[in-house]
Amino acid sequence: xxxxxxxxxxxxxxxxxxxxxxxxxxxxxxxxxxxxxxxxxxxxxxxxxxxxxxxxxxxxxxxxxxxxxxxxxxxxxxxxxxxxxxxxxxxxxxxxxxxxxxxxxxxxxxxxxxxxxxxxxxxxxxxxxxxxxxxxxxxxxxxxxxxxxxxxxxxxxxxxxxxxxxxxxxxxxxxxxxxxxxxxxxxxxxxxxxxxxxxxxxxxxxxxxxxxxxxxxxxxxxxxxxxxxxxxxxxxxxxxxxxxxxxxxxxxxxxxxxxxxxxxxxxxxxxxxxxxxxxxxxxxxxxxxxxxxxxxxxxxxxxxxxxxxxxxxxxxxxxxxxxxxxxxxxxxxxxxxxxxxxxxxxxxxxxxxxxxxxxxxxxxxxxxxxxxxxxxxxxxxxxxxxxxxxxxxxxxxxxxxxxxxxxxxxxxxxxxxxxxxx
Amino acid sequence: xxxxxxxxxxxxxxxxxxxxxxxxxxxxxxxxxxxxxxxxxxxxxxxxxxxxxxxxxxxxxxxxxxxxxxxxxxxxxxxxxxxxxxxxxxxxxxxxxxxxxxxxxxxxxxxxxxx
Numbered sequence: 429x430x431x432x433x434x435x436x437x438x439x440x441x442x443x444x445x446x447x448x449x450x451x452x453x454x455x456x457x458x459x460x461x462x463x464x465x466x467x468x469x470x471x472x473x474x475x476x477x478x479x480x481x482x483x484x485x486x487x488x489x490x491x492x493x494x495x496x497x498x499x500x501x502x503x504x505x506x507x508x509x510x511x512x513x514x515x516x517x518x519x520x521x522x523x524x525x526x527x528x529x530x531x532x533x534x535x536x537x538x539x540x541x542x543x544x545x546x547x548x549x550x551x552x553x554x555x556x557x558x559x560x561x562x563x564x565x566x567x568x569x570x571x572x573x574x575x576x577x578x579x580x581x582x583x584x585x586x587x588x589x590x591x592x593x594x595x596x597x598x599x600x601x602x603x604x605x606x607x608x609x610x611x612x613x614x615x616x617x618x619x620x621x622x623x624x625x626x627x628x629x630x631x632x633x634x635x636x637x638x639x640x641x642x643x644x645x646x647x648x649x650x651x652x653x654x655x656x657x658x659x660x661x662x663x664x665x666x667x668x669x670x671x672x673x674x675x676x677x678x679x680x681x682x683x684x685x686x687x688x689x690x691x692x693x694x695x696x697x698x699x700x701x702x703x704x705x706x707x708x709x710x711x712x713x714x715x716x717x718x719x720x721x722x723x724x725x726x727x728x729x730x731x732x733x734x735x736x737x738x739x740x741x742x743x744x745x746x747x748x749x750x751x752x753x754x755x756x757x758x759x760x761x762x763x764x765x766x767x768x769x770x771x772x773x774x775x776x777x778x779x780x781x782x783x784x785x786x787x788x789x790x791x792x793x794x795x796x797x798x799x800x801x802x803x804x805x806x807x808x809x810x811x812x813x814x815x816x817x818x819x820x821x822x823x824x825x826x827x828x829x830x831x832x833x834x835x836x837x838x839x840x841x842x843x844x845x846x847x848x849x850x
Numbered sequence: 851x852x853x854x855x856x857x858x859x860x861x862x863x864x865x866x867x868x869x870x871x872x873x874x875x876x877x878x879x880x881x882x883x884x885x886x887x888x889x890x891x892x893x894x895x896x897x898x899x900x901x902x903x904x905x906x907x908x909x910x911x912x913x914x915x916x917x918x919x920x921x922x923x924x925x926x927x928x929x930x931x932x933x934x935x936x937x938x939x940x941x942x943x944x945x946x947x948x949x950x951x952x953x954x955x956x957x958x959x960x961x962x963x964x965x
Binding site: 438441446447448450495497498523525547548550 | 881
């Protein structure tokens with residue numbers, strides 16, 4: 429909702445960046461008990477250089493000073509950090525609300541009761557199939573049962589309105605009504621987000637991303653359900669079908685959103701863990717605030733951008749060229765169509781691309797036998813896998829400034845309300 | 851966000867002669883265009899697209915009537931109706947609430963939200 433007396437469009441302000449992010453994703457650890465095939469951060473093993481408890485608290489101090497209202501905490505599985513609750517409590521005590529994503533592994537009855545007691549903590553349970561069969565094929569054996577048990581605990585504790593978060597894939601796109609029913613059963617709100625070819629998602633994107641026909645059905649379903657269903661603005665590329673979906677409909681990367689990763693690296697968006705989108709590190713002088721306000725990369729992202737190859741398309745104003753990360757990790761130019769462009773230009777571009785030019789994610793924390801093997805125990809430093817991935821503090825410039833794209837998770841938890849005009 | 855919807859334009863009346871304040875769970879962050887307003891209870895985000903509206907919202911607790919707060923921040927009689935509509939929307943989403951008693955908690959919130 430915007431309450432306004434002046435005519436300027438908010439998106440025009442947002443394109444130039446804000447004093448602080450609206451929505452900040454903070455991945456606390458790369459450690460995870462699961463090994464989802466599409467993990468956008470290639471998580472599995474803990475990175476030994478991850479921020480200490482004290483460093484995490486220092487980040488929260490900065491967020492409080494910058495008046496970041498809340499952070500989206502994720503991972504990895506953030507609750508496997510032994511200091512997870514200490515960090516959450518510290519954030520809440522410092523007026524930084526927390527919404528955290530979890531596969532539910534640590535949401536016991538006791539934890540659920542405690543969560544239900546706080547207005548400043550929101551929980552998002554990840555589930556990628558409305559049935560165990562569909563879900564477990566992507567997230568691992570037993571993960572459906574774990575998530576459902578967590579939802580039961582939250583519902584029993586009286587936690588109303590937690591989120592059930594689903595990445596839409598080719599296999600679950602036909603289950604939207606079933607997901608809605610599942611969310612309703614537990615008093616949760618359904619949240620659907622887009623599959624990105626980021627992290628391990630790059631390896632499975634070709635097989636898992638929704639077909640063109642499924643995209644159309646998804647769009648119609650989203651239009652029919654309006655603001656009852658959250659999307660984190662992630663499907664704004666579908667707006668080219670006609671009516672815009674609720675949300676900001678712009679790429680928030682480095683403008684209204686960003687990502688802090690477990691070692692403190694700051695990326696333009698949660699789906700862009702790659703040196704090309706690395707703006708700095710919270711441990712450097714000036715901390716997060718300097719990275720947000722004056723890093724070279726974010727300054728570049730906030731500069732006026734042309735629509736490139738998409739500029740002449742009749743639908744450019746609605747889709748804005750789609751998602752920057754989706755283009756980048758499928759090897760498409762950033763100033764061209766989204767790989768899932770509803771006009772079909774992306775599919776053409778994919779056929780024409782040079783596969784050798786498809787970038788690889790910069791960090792891989794996958795379990796050494798990801799998906800196939802037994803994952804390490806919680807919090808246990810990576811066993812047997814390749815060593816930690818070196819951090820690159822500098823960064824390569826983004827060759828072509830992204831047109832607009834990545835509306836990843838920005839307004840994730842917000843229920844976008846109507847604008848109130850003059 | 852989207853352009854104003856018909857429903858949002860047809861805002862209900864707003865008691866300009868009553869005392870108002872920010873909801874205690876609401877935080878305000880000034881931005882070049884105005885401000886972001888976030889309600890921790892409803893988890894709703896709003897945008898104040900006008901610096902004068904921000905000043906008005908911040909002045910509410912210091913005045914016995916919203917009308918007086920508007921005058922104090924220099925809003926003219928002619929401009930008052932559109933600010934009234936904006937306040938009505940903020941009230942409808944519990945961003946601002948009628949002030950009954952000024953508690954210690956709300957005082958603290960107001961101070962924290964000062965720019």
